Amino acid sequence: MHDLSPLTPLGNAEPSMETIGEVTLTEVTDVALASVAARLGREEDTRAALKKVIGADAPETSRHAGSTLRAFWTGPDQWMVEAPLETHEDLAKMLSNEIGAAASITEQTDAWCRFDLVGRDLFRALELLCAADTADWSGGEVQRCSIEHLGCFVLCRDPSTISILGPRSAAGSLHHALVTACHAAF
Numbered sequence: 001m002h003d004l005s006p007l008t009p010l011g012n013a014e015p016s017m018e019t020i021g022e023v024t025l026t027e028v029t030d031v032a033l034a035s036v037a038a039r040l041g042r043e044e045d046t047r048a049a050l051k052k053v054i055g056a057d058a059p060e061t062s063r064h065a066g067s068t069l070r071a072f073w074t075g076p077d078q079w080m081v082e083a084p085l086e087t088h089e090d091l092a093k094m095l096s097n098e099i100g101a102a103a104s105i106t107e108q109t110d111a112w113c114r115f116d117l118v119g120r121d122l123f124r125a126l127e128l129l130c131a132a133d134t135a136d137w138s139g140g141e142v143q144r145c146s147i148e149h150l151g152c153f154v155l156c157r158d159p160s161t162i163s164i165l166g167p168r169s170a171a172g173s174l175h176h177a178l179v180t181a182c183h184a185a186f
Contacts, residue, residue: 009113009171018179021186023119025178027171028163031082032091033108036099038077045102050079053098064142064155072142072155080108080153080165113171115178117162124185126162129177130154134162148177 008015008029015027038046047058054066059079064072071079083091092107099105123135132143137156144153150173152166166174
C-alpha cells in the first residue's frame with residue numbers, strides 16, 4: 001500500500017501564508033467547490049433549489065451570496081458553490097441530491113486554487129493584475145477576469161478580504177503574480 005500525503009496547490013504539506021507590507025496573502029485549502037449549471041428550461045427550478053441550499057437568493061450577475069454554503073455567479077444560470085471541506089467533502093453529491101435533474105453538478109474542489117488577500121486598499125494590487133474595478137467594492141461582488149493569462153474569479157468577501165480563484169494547475173504562476181503585485185503596491 002502506498003503511503004501518500006495530500007499536497008496544497010503550491011505543492012506544500014501546509015497552506016502558505018505570507019505578509020507583504022500590511023497585506024496577508026494566504027493559500028486556502030479547506031473549501032469544497034462544485035459547479036451548478038441549470039439545464040435548459042429548468043432555470044427557475046435550479047434557482048429555487050439553490051436558494052434552499054445556500055439560504056439566500058441565487059446570486060445575480062457578478063454577485064455572491066449565502067452563509068455556510070455560498071454561491072457565486074459564474075455565467076448565465078451558472079454558479080460555483082463553496083462550503084467548508086471538513087463538513088462538505090461530498091458537496092457535489094449533496095447538491096445533486098438537493099437540486100436533482102434541474103441542473104448539472106460537477107465536482108470542482110481539486111480543479112481550482114484559492115488565495116485570500118487580507119488588508120486595506122487591496123484594489124492597489126488588484127489594479128495591477130486585472131481589469132476588475134475593485135476600488136469601490138464593499139462585499140458581495142465577484143468578477144471573472146484574466147490574471148497573467150489565467151481565467152480567474154475575484155470575490156470581495158468584505159472591504160478588507162478578497163479571494164482569488166484560479167486553475168490549480170497554474171497555482172505557482174498565480175501565486176507569483178499576486179506576490180509581485182503586492183510588493184509593487186505595498
